[in-house]
Amino acid sequence: MAATMKFVSFNINGLRARPHQLEAIVEKHQPDVIGLQETKVHDDMFPLEEVAKLGYNVFYHGQKGHYGVALLTKETPIAVRRRLSR
Numbered sequence: 001m002a003a004t005m006k007f008v009s010f011n012i013n014g015l016r017a018r019p020h021q022l023e024a025i026v027e028k029h030q031p032d033v034i035g036l037q038e039t040k041v042h043d044d045m046f047p048l049e050e051v052a053k054l055g056y057n058v059f060y061h062g063q064k065g066h067y068g069v070a071l072l073t074k075e076t077p078i079a080v081r082r083r084l085s086r
Helices: 019-029 048-052
Strands: 007-011 033-037 057-061 069-073
Touching: 007 019, 019 033, 019 048, 048 057
Parallel strands: 007 033
Antiparallel strands: 033 069, 057 069
């Protein structure tokens, strides 16, 4: 693992409509971790292959038409939790 890591958080406001913006962020900043908000895509429609081509592990939780988040990581995480414990 690198001594430092670069994180980017981006409200993409619709991932399927703006893949070019995600590609531009990756090209310009080369982040280790990207947090996406407002992906606005249901899990079964998430463009997994397109996003994974950018060289990231992809974890997502979406809802059709609103909300939705994704986490993209260059390093494989030890564990990923989709919900916080109560």
